[in-house]
Amino acid sequence: xxxxxxxxxxxxxxxxxxxxxxxxxxxxxxxxxxxxxxxxxxxxxxxxxxxxxxxxxxxxxxxxxxxxxxxxxxxxxxxxxxxxxxxxxxxxxxxxxxxxxxxxxxxxxxxxxxxxxxxxxxxxxxxxxxxxxxxxxxxxxxxxxxxxxxxxxxxxxxxxxxxxxxxxx
Amino acid sequence: xxxxxxxxxxxxxxxxxxxxxxxxxxxxxxxxxxxxxxxxxxxxxxxxxxxxxxxxxxxxxxxxxxxxxxxxxxxxxxxxxxxxxxxxxxxxxxxxxxxxxxxxxxxxxxxxxxxxxxxxxxxxxxxxxxxxxxxxxxxxxxxxxxxxxxxxxxxxxxxxxxxxxxxxxxxxxxxxxxxxxxxxxxxxxxxxxxxxxxxxxxxxxxxxxxxxxxxxxxxxxxxxxxx
Numbered sequence: 001x002x003x004x005x006x007x008x009x010x011x012x013x014x015x016x017x018x019x020x021x022x023x024x025x026x027x028x029x030x031x032x033x034x035x036x037x038x039x040x041x042x043x044x045x046x047x048x049x050x051x052x053x054x055x056x057x058x059x060x061x062x063x064x065x066x067x068x069x070x071x072x073x074x075x076x077x078x079x080x081x082x083x084x085x086x087x088x089x090x091x092x093x094x095x096x097x098x099x100x101x102x103x104x105x106x107x108x109x110x111x112x113x114x115x116x117x118x119x120x121x122x123x124x125x126x127x128x129x130x131x132x133x134x135x136x137x138x139x140x141x142x143x144x145x146x147x148x149x150x151x152x153x154x155x156x157x158x159x160x161x162x163x164x165x166x167x168x169x
Numbered sequence: 170x171x172x173x174x175x176x177x178x179x180x181x182x183x184x185x186x187x188x189x190x191x192x193x194x195x196x197x198x199x200x201x202x203x204x205x206x207x208x209x210x211x212x213x214x215x216x217x218x219x220x221x222x223x224x225x226x227x228x229x230x231x232x233x234x235x236x237x238x239x240x241x242x243x244x245x246x247x248x249x250x251x252x253x254x255x256x257x258x259x260x261x262x263x264x265x266x267x268x269x270x271x272x273x274x275x276x277x278x279x280x281x282x283x284x285x286x287x288x289x290x291x292x293x294x295x296x297x298x299x300x301x302x303x304x305x306x307x308x309x310x311x312x313x314x315x316x317x318x319x320x321x322x323x324x325x326x327x328x329x330x331x332x333x334x335x336x337x338x339x340x341x342x343x344x345x346x347x348x349x350x351x352x353x354x355x356x357x358x359x360x361x362x363x364x365x366x367x368x369x370x371x372x373x374x375x376x377x378x379x380x381x382x383x384x385x386x387x388x389x390x391x392x393x394x395x396x
Contacts, residue, residue, distance in 0.1 A: 008198075011200075012194070012198075015197050016192070019187070019192055020187045020190075023186070023187055023190050024183055027183075027186075044197065044200050048201055048203060049203070050278075053278070053280050054280070066281065067280055069283050070279040070281075070283055070287070074287055074291075074378070107170060108182055120378060120381065121283065121284070121378075121381045122381075130175070130176055130179040131179075131180070132176060132180070140282065141282060142282055143282020143283055143284040143286075144284060144385055144386075152385065160175065161172075164170050
């Protein structure tokens, strides 16, 4: 069992080392900056509130993905009371420049458009797939069998392929 | 663009953006000063108010009903007494479901896998349907409160016909709603009509999410059977 100081230290470390997970989840689930800030704050609060439950049975990234995605899918609400109570985070999420779009940027826009149209749980699957997570880890985060994770990824890949081939044609 | 190129595009873009993504250390320190929430502090004041009003309502009316049954049973209209008793019992059931929901939602563990957590939350939210079902079940009782024994002797056929139609249609409607308000009917027009409005949005959203969870679970169950 960690002491309060150890928990604080551990929290600071995981947030710093794995901020990319939080960033990607917030970016995927919220289109506007204000919502992203709120979601990020909510995810960090929930990580802190759950820190005493962490054990090394799971990889830290698996644990963080579970919390971040659960918060993003369901817990996230615009909560005026909380926003007024606690310090508003001053995290800066940079935006891509939209001028002089290159082919890459056009394709990135298409990818983001595709992700934004997905349902909540499909979005979670999509992030994990794009992050190159193994089927076993995806299954562990989502809570499904490895074979089912493979099937679902296959389906989402097909949809993605169709979307990109439409662009080509 | 192939699979690998798409992944590279996603990863390289995020890497670039993440480089300039800064989390202020002071902000994370502020979060660590937050106390771990207990059950009472996690409930919004309006919900606590609703529960208190509900308990007060059931408590006062319950006491009145019990006293009437014990001390004045022979003196007052039995139809009134039974209508009141049914109303109190149904409200108490609805209140119990509401409190159960609040406690169980607080106990949901967000560190568990997504499908498990989301299913729990969505299922809990859809138990709100039970509260609605029970509240609708009270409909006929509101039409029988004022009944009394003199109606049996003084009323004519026409009066009885109108009353039967009135109470009968409320009873039919209440029973029909009780048996038909369910997840499976969420797409029906009448269902959407009843559950239309901001306060029902989380419920409708939960049902939609439950549908997504079920789609994922179907694959897992089939996979387990094959395995």
